[in-house]
Amino acid sequence: MTQDTAAVAELTRRLVSIPSHADEGAAGDAVEEWLRAETDAAVRRDDHGNVLARRGEGAASLALVGHHDVVDPDPSQVVSGTPDDPDPEYRIEAREGRLHGRGTADMKGSLAAALLAFRDADPAGELVFASFAGEERGGVGARAAIDDGFAPDYAVVGEGTTGYSGPDTTDVAVAHRGRRGSTLTAHGTAAHASEPDAGENAVYRACDAVDVVRDLPAPETTVLGHQVRGSVAVTGIEGGSGWNVIPEDCSVTVDERTVPGERVPLDRVETVDGVEWTVDQDLPPMACDDADFADAALAAADAAQTGTPDHVVKPHATDAGWLAAAGTTCVVAGAAEPGEAHTATESVSLDVLERCRRLYRRVAERWPAT
Template identity: 35%
Template sequence: MTGDGFDPVSFLERAVPVASNEDVGAMRDLLVETLEANGADPTVDDAGNTVASKGASDPETHLVLNTHIDTVSPHIPYSREDGTIHGRGSCDAKGPLAALLAAFFSADPASDSRVTLAITPDEELLSTGAAALDVDGDLYIVGEPTGLDVCTAAKGRFEGTVTLGGVAAHAAEPDSGSNAIDALAPVLDALRSFDDDRPAHPELGPATLTPTMVDGGENSNQVPAECRLVVDRRSVPPETADGFRSSLLETLESVVPEGIDVGFELTERPTPFLEAFATDPDHDLVTTLADASQRVGGRGDVRPFTAATEASYFSPAPVVVFGPGVLADDEGAVAHADREYVHTDDVRTAAEALVQTVDHLVS
């Protein structure tokens, strides 16, 4: 239990049973109720973000604590045994939320500092909340299951479709047309070699480009006039979504055979893609949180995060990802899996590490 009486595990026991996979309304109500019961004055904006602040209105240092209340489907019921809470959202990301709440309630900002809790409603789908979030922070801590490690970087994720256009013809006379599917061969070769001359990121390693879905052709006895290939891009800084699109299209145009048209467009979405980010591992935000985590029982490790997060929306301001729970363990997937869980001791450890970090940064 933190010094102000808020118990993050008790909150988590209330939060995990609340389904927030299809509609976050009930979970947001619980969050607002909890904030108000602990003296905060939260607001909910038009995008569904829940925001509460304390401290100076024009601060020199503004620390933002962020995570999300939505979960993936299906909802998995709550259970608890032997110091472990099971259920959808237990580690992704209601456990991190509980720890962030403890830090926010304990915060006592100095006269020139401000702390804001900003909780988004749509991280697992389109990040509509984060894209609309009107919070201008200097430092950000994003709650996700990191095993109490401090994560300073993450790859971005882009998705798009390569379209190959040829000329239909009878399969008995294949040379009378232009086979769009046959043109996949040089395209796939180009995808495999796309990053050969690009340096790996010092923390995140190399970017990846993976073909994931393909379709084309209309009849089994016809030279296909069109073929579509979906690709998944895991980017590293400083690549942007627009930069990737332009670079890949230029590469593909240079390899497709004569008579084949090629195009590449990113998948349409109402919000920006989650791009890669990287924070200096020596920044005070990083070292403070890593030291605090180690002091209260974590490893204190600093490493990249293996999944894309809304932290990318807050970069290039210094941002780290931190929280109790893990994405996967020795048995397999944890977050987004039927066996999702978080250890209550880790929730308390994360809360104490965050309390100490917030105190150092803004008090």
Template identity: 65%
Template sequence: MTTVAELTRELVSISSHEDETAAGDFIEKWLREETAGEVVRDDVGNVIARRGTGETSLALVGHHDVVAPAASQTNDEGEYIVEERDGRLYGRGTADMKGSVAAAMLAFRDADPSCELVFASFVGEETGGTGATHAINEGFAPDFAIVGEGSTNYSKPGVTDVVVAHKGGRGSTITVEGEPSHASEPSAGVNAIYRATEAIDLIRDLPRPHVEVFGEELSGTAVVTQIHDGGNASNVIPGQCTLTVDERTVPGERVDLSQVENIDGVEWTVNYDGPPMRCDDEAFAETVLAAAVDAQDGEPELTTKPHVTDAGRLVGAGVTCVVCGASEPGEAHTDTESANLEVLERCYRIYRGTAERL
């Protein structure tokens, strides 16, 4: 029987940072040959499979696209390098998140589910959640979902936790207009940089929202991360300036950045808004936690996560979600990305255990 390590190695070796087709082909073929599920490949390349019956449905959700690999993660032919050493599998996508996808594939095959069991691997998660958005628009709405993004070593080293809430990400541009003049006569113009500093001071002082989910606190942030287009010569009062703001949002709350528009010449534009996630069913979270306890020697906890995942999009569609997966803080998107092989097996047990006890 195929192990999680073997399946992860095969999946990670397939390039999927520019085109997810080959990875999707592999997942679809494997599911058709190895499971009793009804497998569908949708118009954008998502792979979705279903098996079992019951009054409720549980989805094991992942994505098979990855960010571009570093030069050290490919060979001279551009193929992904996958290496095993010291109990870990190294390569682009091992942590984020083909390892958890492989664990979910095997759990989908092996579980004796007490519900309808669904497997879903989406495309485009790294580029704005296009695959999940398409699936949702086409009616994908299981009752419950475990999204296999990272939750390992969050509460303490050596455990795989259950994430019940995570932050969203909203990116904004603040455009500031002034009136240029010669720098020798500053009063003849309006300094756009000075107006921008007013906006920065206001953003710094705006209240940050806080929410609590099953006793776990999540706090929002908003920071100015870039300032550009602020003047074009050393002897000219700048007539324009642009700020970039990175905001980490929490469920149901936002920093009120619209207040910057109370400053003359200032316009605020939202460029993207990745939704936060909050589990709305403590009993489901505890069910997954119980499976996590049974799957490992440590003491996993309900916890929170700072990163945006497809769980936020699913929650927006009415799906009750938690996040639980192999990736550890500091692994995803790195030049030395890796996943612990023991943890991959642990995730398989958590996913299978949840499906059999829900």
């Protein structure tokens, strides 16, 4: 293990050891303390738990972005206490060149790589670091920071892009899908099931609305020559109060994977009598709007590894969606591989973490272009 790999491994282990599924405050403290001790940057902690730092000067700014909260650990990832405890001891193990534990891949490993790159880079312009709280709760930290004026010109968001174009290759995502979760609520009139015509069956109305959803086309678009295709699917239905009662209410859940600039016209379900549509969550998609920046990030990724990376599309929503919607030009690049995040076997390659450190530093030293 090289000295640089050992450094990113040590910092990752330190961050992962701090529970941050129920309360990410202590993890934010650790990030803030490290920045104050290791850099000369202007560091601040906002009222939402976000950790922000700035160094360097220039007409344009580049941000290295991550988050320090995690999802609830699996029981196997806890040494003492239970996953329901706010402060259990997390299990962290190093095996065969990988670090195993909750948050290693999503995304404290890439966060550690970004911290080291932020410290060590000779930035080409103003360099910003941001570690957001509440990413796993719908991007609440990023949204709050944006509302408070956080607006870098460019950003590299460190969510996982390793293994997309090929094994052991860290790619650069120029787009990702969003997610809109909706509920269709059908209202009817209750009656005794022996006299069904005396009521209005809410389940039948809900089924009519499901037929509308079934016929809606999936959205699609193109970003920098790459196709981004969304989807829409009914994921649940619930209604009725008894086997002998005509149901007066029925609800249907719909999962829609959105693409930049397009939405499925789900409002069409409201053409069915008694049906209303409500949006429960809308995580925005992301599209990079600057081909030069996308190419610069790809060149940095190429220089950081022996494999040949590519521009890719990421299927999952990230904080890049909120930033892009607010006007920041974004790409996504990080260590996590498909199938690692949020699992009982979550792990990250230490060599890939060091690769990401090199990638982030190279972007910071060559962008914004002058």
